[in-house]
Amino acid sequence: MGYRHKNLCLDTVEQLNEVVSADCPLITSDGSSSIKCTPSATDILITIDSIPTTGILKQQTYVPELISCDSAPAIADVIEVSWLVVAVWVTAWGIKKMADALKGRS
Structure with missing residues (x-):
């Protein structure tokens, strides 16, 4: 069994997290913060840092939806x-x- 993301069928959760992290934007839509997504075997760590470097750092974990797929x-x-x-x-x-x-x- 694999996991589907954008019409791709990925073999492992870790591969899914890597592909989802690659789609992570570099800055927020208003341009005030930078975003860094770090994949792991179980989830994705999202780090948001304000661009004027005020020292404000927010971290949040994200688990992508696991949509099953297979080659049948x-x-x-x-x-x-x-x-x-x-x-x-x-x-x-x-x-x-x-x-x-x-x-x-x-």
Whole structure:
């Protein structure tokens, strides 16, 4: 079982935390503080430091939602595409046989 984030299926919680941390903005929306996200095996440590360096430092942990995913849908897609390829081959073979039959009549 894996964990889904932005249509990616990641193998471990630690990998999920690393990917979520990579999306962490560098500064707040109003530009007054810098943000640093540090992933660990269990959660993400968010450190917010005011930009004028007033010494105000806030820390908070964040645990991303663990949405399970697995590769079963991908296998089903491969099987479906394989059957479509077979259908194209059969159609092409049928058209070739009809063309051969029409050429034989003339």
